[in-house]
Amino acid sequence: MAEYDYDVLVIGAGPGGYVAAIRAAQLGLKTACVEARATLGGTCLNVGCIPSKALLHGSELFDEAAHGTMAKFGVVTGPVTLDLAAMQAEKASAVKELTGGIEYLFRKNKVTWIKGHATFADAHSVTVADARITAKNIVIATGSSVTPLPGVAVDNDAGVIVDSTGALALTKVPDHLVVIGGGVIGLELGSVWRRLGAKVTVVEYLDQLLPGMDDDVRKEAAKVFKKQGFDLKLSTKVTAAHVADGRAVLTTEPSAGGAAESLDADVVLVAIGRRPHTEGLGLDAIGLAPNARGQIETDADLRTAVAGVWAIGDVIPGPMLAHKAEDEGIAVAENIAGLTGIINHAVIPGVVYTAPEFAGVGLTEAAARALGPVKVGKFPMSANSRAKTNREADGFVKIIADAQTDRVLGVWIVATLAGTMIAQAAQAMEFGATSEDIAYTCHAHPTHSEAIKEAAMAVTGKPIHI
Ligand code: FAD
Numbered sequence: 001m002a003e004y005d006y007d008v009l010v011i012g013a014g015p016g017g018y019v020a021a022i023r024a025a026q027l028g029l030k031t032a033c034v035e036a037r038a039t040l041g042g043t044c045l046n047v048g049c050i051p052s053k054a055l056l057h058g059s060e061l062f063d064e065a066a067h068g069t070m071a072k073f074g075v076v077t078g079p080v081t082l083d084l085a086a087m088q089a090e091k092a093s094a095v096k097e098l099t100g101g102i103e104y105l106f107r108k109n110k111v112t113w114i115k116g117h118a119t120f121a122d123a124h125s126v127t128v129a130d131a132r133i134t135a136k137n138i139v140i141a142t143g144s145s146v147t148p149l150p151g152v153a154v155d156n157d158a159g160v161i162v163d164s165t166g167a168l169a170l171t172k173v174p175d176h177l178v179v180i181g182g183g184v185i186g187l188e189l190g191s192v193w194r195r196l197g198a199k200v201t202v203v204e205y206l207d208q209l210l211p212g213m214d215d216d217v218r219k220e221a222a223k224v225f226k227k228q229g230f231d232l233k234l235s236t237k238v239t240a241a242h243v244a245d246g247r248a249v250l251t252t253e254p255s256a257g258g259a260a261e262s263l264d265a266d267v268v269l270v271a272i273g274r275r276p277h278t279e280g281l282g283l284d285a286i287g288l289a290p291n292a293r294g295q296i297e298t299d300a301d302l303r304t305a306v307a308g309v310w311a312i313g314d315v316i317p318g319p320m321l322a323h324k325a326e327d328e329g330i331a332v333a334e335n336i337a338g339l340t341g342i343i344n345h346a347v348i349p350g351v352v353y354t355a356p357e358f359a360g361v362g363l364t365e366a367a368a369r370a371l372g373p374v375k376v377g378k379f380p381m382s383a384n385s386r387a388k389t390n391r392e393a394d395g396f397v398k399i400i401a402d403a404q405t406d407r408v409l410g411v412w413i414v415a416t417l418a419g420t421m422i423a424q425a426a427q428a429m430e431f432g433a434t435s436e437d438i439a440y441t442c443h444a445h446p447t448h449s450e451a452i453k454e455a456a457m458a459v460t461g462k463p464i465h466i
């Protein structure tokens with residue numbers, strides 16, 4: 001009889017866990033994946049990336065039809081009305097198709113799906129309901145959950161003070177949506193409901209939106225969202241909230257302290273970040289303690305401090321992004337199989353899927369300057385022929401290169417297609433490109449991507465179109 005039930009047991013079937021399980025099975029390892037949710041795909045497919053992008057797409061179509069963008073190009077519609085139930089149903093179909101797709105991939109690759117919540121019994125076994133399952137290697141891929149804001153109680157069922165899951169499921173467009181937190185979720189879901197007709201106020205503790213992004217990008221974000229009608233209350237904190245007669249009343253004050261103000265809302269979205277999810281996992285049983293931020297620390301090969309136990313995705317340090325979790329999923333499986341799993345944590349793109357999109361990869365200008373002299377090239381989308389023709393002139397491309405070697409250290413893009421364009425920048429950086437390499441690469445005309453070539457030319461002072 002085999003010593004263990006499985007070679008690999010993955011806890012959590014999000015983008016980290018399901019990818020790790022599939023790759024482990026592809027490499028010939030007997031693999032199971034335990035998932036507490038009724039469907040596979042984790043936060044990303046069920047209540048994150050996928051449903052949010054479905055609503056972003058639907059709301060963009062509505063906005064273009066209702067507010068004149070289509071009419072400007074001669075596409076004349078009758079009165080445009082919103083069928084929110086149909087938009088929500090389309091979102092639900094996308095989620096169902098994609099989570100079902102993972103089920104299919106598990107069957108195809110012979111990954112056993114164990115339904116239920118896993119708790120460690122020891123370093124090589126977990127209990128799920130009454131069953132004890134053993135494995136030579138266990139991968140923790142339990143993801144993250146919403147960071148609560150003290151004094152602001154989320155109740156997604158009541159639908160007044162909600163988190164991202166509640167904000168994705170609203171059945172009525174709020175008259176006034178207040179978002180607490182001007183980060184990725186606040187701006188993406190704020191955009192959805194603004195486009196569908198809500199007045200949106202963003203209360204952000206810091207003096208700029210989108211922490212972690214390049215300063216020029218953050219300044220541009222404030223400009224763009226103000227222009228779109230967002231009411232931005234920067235350097236402001238929420239100190240209390242209560243619900244009365246189905247509406248919320250928030251108390252705010254300047255982050256640095258000062259006079260309190262009151263803010264009324266039909267719906268409040270709490271989006272102040274996410275935290276690693278290790279609740280009920282029984283880490284005590286294996287003597288593994290999370291760090292001060294609640295994260296499970298690993299070495300570069302994704303091994304935890306306990307032999308045979310590995311960890312990936314949102315539950316470990318690094319950006320909480322699906323593609324980072326997926327790449328770690330592949331790497332951990334390859335490491336377990338005795339191969340060399342590779343992830344370059346210095347080149348992980350990030351994208352905010354608003355209109356325009358905000359994207360970046362590598363170092364911000366400030367972070368690069370802290371390491372040594374840099375050269376910076378910038379090119380505005382207003383000078384890019386395709387963006388101008390499409391009437392999508394907001395934004396820019398910015399390239400930061402090492403002043404001595406010209407090697408590209410960071411690329412930041414604000415453009416309608418920034419999320420797609422950033423892949424080119426990531427690939428260039430992965431190959432160790434210089435700004436000159438990008439400047440001398442032929443880019444198809446007319447494309448938004450030509451702005452990347454022009455920004456690269458601007459690094460050495462020679463753009464053509466400005
Ligand atoms: P998760 O996806 O969180 O999956 C973990 C799974 O483990 C869950 O299904 C959970 O039920 C299960 N689990 C936990 N504990 C146990 C246990 N003890 N036993 C069994 N199962 C357990 N990222 C992007 O890159 N692009 C985006 O566009 C994007 N949009 C987002 C939008 C929203 C609204 C949100 C909330 C997040 C978004 N993210 C996005 C972030 C992305 O969802 C996460 O980075 C990603 O899901 C992390 O993957 P993971 O596998 O680490 O964890």
Ligand code: NAI
Pocket residue numbers: 149180181182183184185186188203204205206209210211236237238271272273274319320321350351352353
């Ligand atoms: P976030 O970290 O992006 O933004 C949170 C914001 O809330 C920050 O600007 C922070 O300064 C602010 N904040 C914190 N405490 C506050 C307070 N008390 N009052 C007011 N503001 C406060 O977190 P968010 O938006 O909740 O997203 C969580 C995670 O999900 C992110 O790490 C992100 O990576 C991931 N995500 C990724 C997406 C994408 O890749 N497109 C989309 C949505 C989420």
